[in-house]
Amino acid sequence: MKKVVEISHAIAEVVSKVGPKVIAAYPITPQTHIVERLSELVANGELDAEYLNVESEHSAMSATMGAQACGVRAYTATASQGLALMHEVLSVVAGERLPVVIHVANRTLSAPLTIWNDWSDSFPERDNGWLQFYAENGQDVVDTTIMAYRIAENHNVLLPVMINIDGFILSHVYEPIDMPDTKDVKDFVGEYNPIVKLDVNDVHTIGEYATPDNFQEFKEEQWNAMMAAKDVIKSVTAEFKEKFGRDHGDGLVETYNLDGAKHAIITMGSIVGTFKHFIDQEVDDVGIIKIRSFRPFPREELIELTKGLESVGVFEKVISLGLGGPLAHEVRSVVKTPVMSFVGGLSGRDVTLNDVSHIFDKIREKKSGFEWIGSKLK
Amino acid sequence: MKKVVEISHAIAEVVSKVGPKVIAAYPITPQTHIVERLSELVANGELDAEYLNVESEHSAMSATMGAQACGVRAYTATASQGLALMHEVLSVVAGERLPVVIHVANRTLSAPLTIWNDWSDSFPERDNGWLQFYAENGQDVVDTTIMAYRIAENHNVLLPVMINIDGFILSHVYEPIDMPDTKDVKDFVGEYNPIVKLDVNDVHTIGEYATPDNFQEFKEEQWNAMMAAKDVIKSVTAEFKEKFGRDHGDGLVETYNLDGAKHAIITMGSIVGTFKHFIDQEVDDVGIIKIRSFRPFPREELIELTKGLESVGVFEKVISLGLGGPLAHEVRSVVKTPVMSFVGGLSGRDVTLNDVSHIFDKIREKKSGFEWIGSKLK
Amino acid sequence: MDRVKIEVMHMNERYEKLLFKPGHTACAGCPIPIIVRTVLNTLGKNTIVAFGTSCLEIISSQYPYNAWGVPAMHSAFENTAAIASGIEAAQKKLGNKVNVVAFAGDGGTFDIGLQALSGMVDRGHNVLYVVYDNESYANTGIQRSSATPFGAWTTTSPVGKKIHGNKTFKKPLALMMAAQGAKYVATASISNLPDFKRKVQRAAEIEGPKFIHVLNPCPTGWKFDSSLTVDVAKLSVETGLWVLFEIDHGKFRITYKPKEFKPVRDYLMLQRRFKHLTDEEINKIQERVKEDWSMYEGLEGVKI
Amino acid sequence: MDRVKIEVMHMNERYEKLLFKPGHTACAGCPIPIIVRTVLNTLGKNTIVAFGTSCLEIISSQYPYNAWGVPAMHSAFENTAAIASGIEAAQKKLGNKVNVVAFAGDGGTFDIGLQALSGMVDRGHNVLYVVYDNESYANTGIQRSSATPFGAWTTTSPVGKKIHGNKTFKKPLALMMAAQGAKYVATASISNLPDFKRKVQRAAEIEGPKFIHVLNPCPTGWKFDSSLTVDVAKLSVETGLWVLFEIDHGKFRITYKPKEFKPVRDYLMLQRRFKHLTDEEINKIQERVKEDWSMYEGLEGVKI
Amino acid sequence: MKEIRFHGRGGQGSVTAVEILAVAAFKDGKYSQAFPKFGPERRGAPVEAYCRIDDKFINLRTQIYEPDILVVLNESLLEIGITKGLKKGGTIIINSSKSPEELTKQYGLNGFDVHSVDVTSKAVEILGANIVNTGILGAFSKVTGLVSLNSIIAATDEKFSGDLKEKNVNLVKTVYEMAK
Amino acid sequence: MKEIRFHGRGGQGSVTAVEILAVAAFKDGKYSQAFPKFGPERRGAPVEAYCRIDDKFINLRTQIYEPDILVVLNESLLEIGITKGLKKGGTIIINSSKSPEELTKQYGLNGFDVHSVDVTSKAVEILGANIVNTGILGAFSKVTGLVSLNSIIAATDEKFSGDLKEKNVNLVKTVYEMAK
Amino acid sequence: MEDDLKKEVEKKVPNAGGFMIPGTSLLNKTGSWRTFKPIVTDKCTGCGICATYCPENAIEIKEVDGKRRAVIDYDYCKGCLICMNVCPFKAIKKVIE
Amino acid sequence: MEDDLKKEVEKKVPNAGGFMIPGTSLLNKTGSWRTFKPIVTDKCTGCGICATYCPENAIEIKEVDGKRRAVIDYDYCKGCLICMNVCPFKAIKKVIE
Ligand SMILES: Cc1ncc(C[n+]2csc(CCOP(=O)(O)OP(=O)(O)O)c2C)c(N)n1
Ligand SMILES: Cc1ncc(C[n+]2csc(CCOP(=O)(O)OP(=O)(O)O)c2C)c(N)n1
Ligand code: SF4
Ligand code: SF4
Numbered sequence A, B: 001m002k003k004v005v006e007i008s009h010a011i012a013e014v015v016s017k018v019g020p021k022v023i024a025a026y027p028i029t030p031q032t033h034i035v036e037r038l039s040e041l042v043a044n045g046e047l048d049a050e051y052l053n054v055e056s057e058h059s060a061m062s063a064t065m066g067a068q069a070c071g072v073r074a075y076t077a078t079a080s081q082g083l084a085l086m087h088e089v090l091s092v093v094a095g096e097r098l099p100v101v102i103h104v105a106n107r108t109l110s111a112p113l114t115i116w117n118d119w120s121d122s123f124p125e126r127d128n129g130w131l132q133f134y135a136e137n138g139q140d141v142v143d144t145t146i147m148a149y150r151i152a153e154n155h156n157v158l159l160p161v162m163i164n165i166d167g168f169i170l171s172h173v174y175e176p177i178d179m180p181d182t183k184d185v186k187d188f189v190g191e192y193n194p195i196v197k198l199d200v201n202d203v204h205t206i207g208e209y210a211t212p213d214n215f216q217e218f219k220e221e222q223w224n225a226m227m228a229a230k231d232v233i234k235s236v237t238a239e240f241k242e243k244f245g246r247d248h249g250d251g252l253v254e255t256y257n258l259d260g261a262k263h264a265i266i267t268m269g270s271i272v273g274t275f276k277h278f279i280d281q282e283v284d285d286v287g288i289i290k291i292r293s294f295r296p297f298p299r300e301e302l303i304e305l306t307k308g309l310e311s312v313g314v315f316e317k318v319i320s321l322g323l324g325g326p327l328a329h330e331v332r333s334v335v336k337t338p339v340m341s342f343v344g345g346l347s348g349r350d351v352t353l354n355d356v357s358h359i360f361d362k363i364r365e366k367k368s369g370f371e372w373i374g375s376k377l378k
Numbered sequence C, D: 001m002d003r004v005k006i007e008v009m010h011m012n013e014r015y016e017k018l019l020f021k022p023g024h025t026a027c028a029g030c031p032i033p034i035i036v037r038t039v040l041n042t043l044g045k046n047t048i049v050a051f052g053t054s055c056l057e058i059i060s061s062q063y064p065y066n067a068w069g070v071p072a073m074h075s076a077f078e079n080t081a082a083i084a085s086g087i088e089a090a091q092k093k094l095g096n097k098v099n100v101v102a103f104a105g106d107g108g109t110f111d112i113g114l115q116a117l118s119g120m121v122d123r124g125h126n127v128l129y130v131v132y133d134n135e136s137y138a139n140t141g142i143q144r145s146s147a148t149p150f151g152a153w154t155t156t157s158p159v160g161k162k163i164h165g166n167k168t169f170k171k172p173l174a175l176m177m178a179a180q181g182a183k184y185v186a187t188a189s190i191s192n193l194p195d196f197k198r199k200v201q202r203a204a205e206i207e208g209p210k211f212i213h214v215l216n217p218c219p220t221g222w223k224f225d226s227s228l229t230v231d232v233a234k235l236s237v238e239t240g241l242w243v244l245f246e247i248d249h250g251k252f253r254i255t256y257k258p259k260e261f262k263p264v265r266d267y268l269m270l271q272r273r274f275k276h277l278t279d280e281e282i283n284k285i286q287e288r289v290k291e292d293w294s295m296y297e298g299l300e301g302v303k304i
Numbered sequence E, F: 001m002k003e004i005r006f007h008g009r010g011g012q013g014s015v016t017a018v019e020i021l022a023v024a025a026f027k028d029g030k031y032s033q034a035f036p037k038f039g040p041e042r043r044g045a046p047v048e049a050y051c052r053i054d055d056k057f058i059n060l061r062t063q064i065y066e067p068d069i070l071v072v073l074n075e076s077l078l079e080i081g082i083t084k085g086l087k088k089g090g091t092i093i094i095n096s097s098k099s100p101e102e103l104t105k106q107y108g109l110n111g112f113d114v115h116s117v118d119v120t121s122k123a124v125e126i127l128g129a130n131i132v133n134t135g136i137l138g139a140f141s142k143v144t145g146l147v148s149l150n151s152i153i154a155a156t157d158e159k160f161s162g163d164l165k166e167k168n169v170n171l172v173k174t175v176y177e178m179a180k
Numbered sequence G, H: 001m002e003d004d005l006k007k008e009v010e011k012k013v014p015n016a017g018g019f020m021i022p023g024t025s026l027l028n029k030t031g032s033w034r035t036f037k038p039i040v041t042d043k044c045t046g047c048g049i050c051a052t053y054c055p056e057n058a059i060e061i062k063e064v065d066g067k068r069r070a071v072i073d074y075d076y077c078k079g080c081l082i083c084m085n086v087c088p089f090k091a092i093k094k095v096i097e
């Protein structure tokens, strides 16, 4: 049913439809509305789960993985400092191949302390074996959540998934969302069917200590699983379209106005909406390549889509201090066209239509370079 | 004086010569020998500092920053899970512009749990505003440590520095090191002279809360400081050579056998030694570009040094799962030549001379691509 | 060296002297500023503060505004005690005799900051740690902490058909700190400022780790009218729900005993966070007060 | 579903039944396996274990070798109690009535894991948490933890000209857990296995968070001959340094009192980690034992 | 696309107001988007909340710089210059017992289309408290015609439970009638 | 470059042995590099330690696969196949009261240059304990000639303090004399 | 205002990150938060209890017309009305803003 | 050995990461650790105390020649000699390996 809801509440609702058995969360702005709603659903008996008020995010992720290791789905959500405090455990979850699905309401990492949106929290997690999706709007995050379980739990993948939504800009926004029926969701995601679990009737141990003799192969297997995830993402996305009628490209990337365009802006998350709005108003030479799946990185897809383009720009809400825009560097390392790198929107700095106009003009100059967007310095 | 010492002990010794007033450390293999030796120096009264046995790395870094904020030098060292647990605080230290200098005895991030060397601990910290140096051998780390204080504390920089040494491969090795006199060290690093400190006679507050109106500029200033650090690194390195007679290139990169070479291997840390050894035996067409300063990234230097080369290879002990070798991607995003990406040596997997020979052969093929080194899978 | 000095306009003499200044952004009726200034005024200017992410950070330090009148440092949420440890160690080495005070909320103390606090006590740092306890993560919108009392509504201990508010009783952190061996441990209330001040003074005299736990009635989270802050604080004491005691070098002493205990209902019903409570639940709370008092009275004079 | 089953060669019937198997790589003479099997044998096969990074992880789970005979999970160092919490919650939802046990070292419990433990107790998980206390971070080479006793040498409380071993007394974690309200708290020794087993049994009967603290004499870190492990354990009890007690729903009881206390020197001098101690320091420890016993005896029968 | 900005104080329910408005617009067959001024809302402090209404899905995620309509829950807020950015000729709906003319004069609102309605007194009457966030939506519907009364009523009805449901609906209707 | 591998048990001081050897070689004007088998050393478990000696700074950081020389602190370790990789004709120095011939036969050491010396009995005599890590370096010096006795003595002297200094130096000298 | 202050800071030091000038909160006039305004009436005895409790430190006891009484700084008073409730003499009344 | 085991695991499941087969430590014979070897002498009464304490679980009380006594599994015995020290009958002696 389509209705106007706060995106955070929509997330809680769709997660609840999937039906995790254990939720362990620690509050942090702007993730709070998601988990508060889940705790309400539990308190009302609408969701049959244990809701654990853990004492830190480190424990939130740990309790989540402990529960998931028992063969049930477990859930948490976080942001910023919270994700940072989970950092150590995140890589353990991936290494122990527990297909946990979480949401991150992206928010800047301190310091200075701030509660607004950018991607400085999730980007440092880009090496550690988590799949990362970035959602454009409420519908996107709901649909991606449903697909995420299928992707993560696939036996060729068995890796955790982080679904990123821009904090406040999405998390606190009310907008129309088509919320699928519980039965359809349950049918689509199916039962969780792990290969190994903590079970007194079938004894296994999880969490080994590896040596130089055998460690590297564990990582290679994770690498292979990440590569395998690409196909899984594509097929699950296709199946999703068939069942629910909504199109999300091939699951890795989506394009907008790209047919016949000479240039493209490559970016992720909610800012895609603003770019679309601007293009709808007045642009035909610039298209959008939206990265849905930041990890696995859509290498081949970007190569293919940028073929024949005169130039591209990468807009990102994060800076790798001492390097530049990290996404721009990744894109540059695979595409052939000149890449203009734009960094802006840090910690909720609004990216205005003027900014967008400027970005497009810059891209049309067909140069490589780096620029701050929305800066007040000088 | 030149003597054979364990590199960890050499680190403790040189840090002690600089003379931090507070040391707050938490044990983790393979960092232990550094801080154990420091605690001995304190117990013996040879180093006049408070040694705090903190209860976690989160607190180690926090107590270190609290002390440094009072206008004294403070020290800690860590590795792997410990660095991961500091993750949240690391970005705060950089954001609050406290020029702390630490050592990381690089070790793989779990899971699987393991104690051996690779760079999966320090690479996730590559965005957060810390300068990162990678040391090739004992002498390198001693010299880099001395220079690091000058660089970090420079008023145009005021950023923290992480000096990375390969765990075990360097930390636990005994080799000849020329240890400068205490007086020379003290003269070179000078007094710590912060702009602001916690002082009841001159009241300032550290650690603000910023809003979208002003946050981005804080990051831009950090970015500018990182860029400024390049020049500071160069001039401090030149001054160091003058005072101590040892050459460390321009401080950002060093080369070996590059004159007249057709190809180059780009890498960092202790593996450079093995490459040198191999080149000394039988190679003249391949040179080495050693990155000393991973952050700030030596962008211009790499462009300049690779000009005219037919191909380069990047060897790194870390994988960004779902992307590839992160260093290779950064290199590829700036250089024009074909870049072959090699990932190996994960968690202490030995990189043998056979591996090196293979790597060089592959580079000579002048292709771009990705390959695991030392894999047992298949 | 080029020190930074900026004249703040409108700084009249009275405000100049304040150690926590107006213009902070606490909710109307919030007692945090009362707590902070009571501590600071008692200790004086020779004080350095470490404070954690919390309402206190947001209300005191929104760039470019700053309410502090003493050197103060914020770094993160859970590391206040560790920051304070580092500050204390450095000041010791610098030969400065200053008071080091840590301020944090209950979430930053009972939950995510407990370990750093216990570490600080273990190492024996000469720090006064003050927790202002609004019985929730208030800054993030009133979520349950382990200081949230039994039955209280919060956004993560909601009142639903199956679960009726918070299921647990408040973590007795002061007792735990005393059990660990903090040199001085006390509870305090803004409704009894002389008692509070005396405790801060006593703490200041003692070398080593000190811990003061102050109840912080939060109009926003507890859902009472902003004018009732002091009344709510007073009722917490008069009903016996909030016990004023001190543990000086392990010796336990109750510092205020209501002549006659008011029924807990009087306290609970002032606050909409408790409005759903059944008689049974209120009785359970009333019983618990009795038990607690008998436990506390049993501890009087005992060394822990 | 394709379950994984691999026949382990040489698995004779006796080894088949063991819940912690030989071939583990504990140092010769290490009592960790004794502690682990005492707990597991008392609880039986219907048990799931969470364990932290520590000697126990390294000795039990070096890929591809594994010593466990019950489902067990390791994830990180400081989160054992949180992992156990998650396991317990999931098992509850699955409707399984199993024992959930957490094992961790003193470092992973007193220091870096304290917060997770306190959180677990706060939420009331039905978990038995067992800390084996070798009074140091043994796995990383014997560094000081907050369980390291006064005067002991460790690599980070070294014996130097200015500082003479560890400066602090052991953190009284069992008392802190009791103060927090853990349902059952006890100390135990491998030199008194019947007492230890009974405590595990009692803990198993109780629903809620339970905490057992076992001293783990470590030949490597304490520097005594590997054959003396049990003797050292026994002396710790007979000198009164290691007090065997339990706190059952807040009620304190000493479970073993030596008929005659041996001088602490007998215990200390067996271990080279104490060999530098002066008479004065030894007296200080002896005094502390007296104080502690008078405190403990004062607590008998008291409800905390 | 119409852009609307609400002004209130922390604790007054401005966010609920824009939520209801967005839900109501959607019920009318339009697309909508509502969001608060991102940041911690301290009780008592001036706050803002926003709503966009359009005929197609709203992709735009920028802040609202030049609103078409201003809704002011508290007259005293006019003292702190909240008309910033309001389009020339834009609409202002103010909860106040004063007349539009008085308000225009007092706060210099010339050039805007000023409306006022005394929600407070009705709220005190009907809800027993000075809670005006729902009531003023009645005025919004009447004044702007952008969202139907029926939809506002339906959205209000969904939002509340117990006797608050009826009372708020009642208030919306009453204010609708009063407004002009 | 010469590569040397030591075999001992956790707790026996193999790392100290290679450290002293490396220091001694440096005193002889050579370059050296010493390192343990990386990993947790459990008391009692078989362990290895390594040393490289060369005329120039040693850049090589690989493990040692084909040592030139093996030093065995404990005869019983020969049972677990520790000669793996030892170069053909390579040297083995074993702490044992048995003769090289006996050992060669018992453990199949043909093709290697086997030396044995009973360090244990001298260690018990001089140090009062079965600690053989320093003593065997005397044999190393004598047998290989790679590092001078004087340097081994000097390095040993630096490593220890108190009466252990003298005793260990004494042991080194004694074993040097015994070895052949 | 903010920008001025920030520029001021930047002029003095190269790196403005990481610290703040104390006392600047005085620039943030919270008087605009009030819905109700406390008014000190003539019943005031100048006892000072209200001042002890005002979270904004907005009450000063001053000599006014030869009599000590509470004076409220409406620049900062947020109108919480704690003063009204704690005054033993009911000397403070509220009016709507 | 390790490789065999790993391959075995891989055959059965696509992703070997994250779990282990319990009991495989039995493949790791720690007998090689011994410097000293405990020998059970005829004084042994079969009381079983040593078995209670052996950290390796390497002692079994068995019927041997019609008499119950301690039997040590030297595959795993690390030679710690705890057994020797706890035996009330001094029935275990040590020999050098
Ligand atoms: C690691 C981490 N997790 C979560 C947060 C979000 N956070 C900031 S303040 C706060 C609440 C603080 O609660 P408390 O300590 O009780 O202080 P109060 O807000 O009640 O003043 C939270 C959860 C954070 N900043 N860092
Ligand atoms: C976050 C983190 N910090 C440090 C370590 C390193 N580490 C692993 S085990 C260990 C010691 C554990 O001490 P304890 O819990 O007492 O167990 P023991 O080793 O004594 O068995 C340490 C410090 C780690 N794994 N993770
Ligand atoms: S939420 Fe509560 S504690 Fe926080 S500032 Fe507001 S009243 Fe004070
Ligand atoms: S409390 Fe009342 S009487 Fe006392 S100074 Fe304040 S207003 Fe005046």
Ligand code: SF4
Residues within 6 Å of the ligand: H040, H043, H044, H045, H046, H047, H048, H049, H050, H051, H061, H069, H070, H086, H087, H088, H089, H090, H091, H092
């Ligand atoms: S060896 Fe000793 S302890 Fe063991 S069974 Fe025999 S008599 Fe008992």
Ligand code: SF4
Residues within 6 Å of the ligand: D029, H038, H053, H054, H055, H056, H057, H058, H059, H072, H076, H077, H078, H079, H080, H081, H082, H083, H084
């Ligand atoms: S020596 Fe130790 S390992 Fe061997 S049987 Fe005796 S107790 Fe067991």
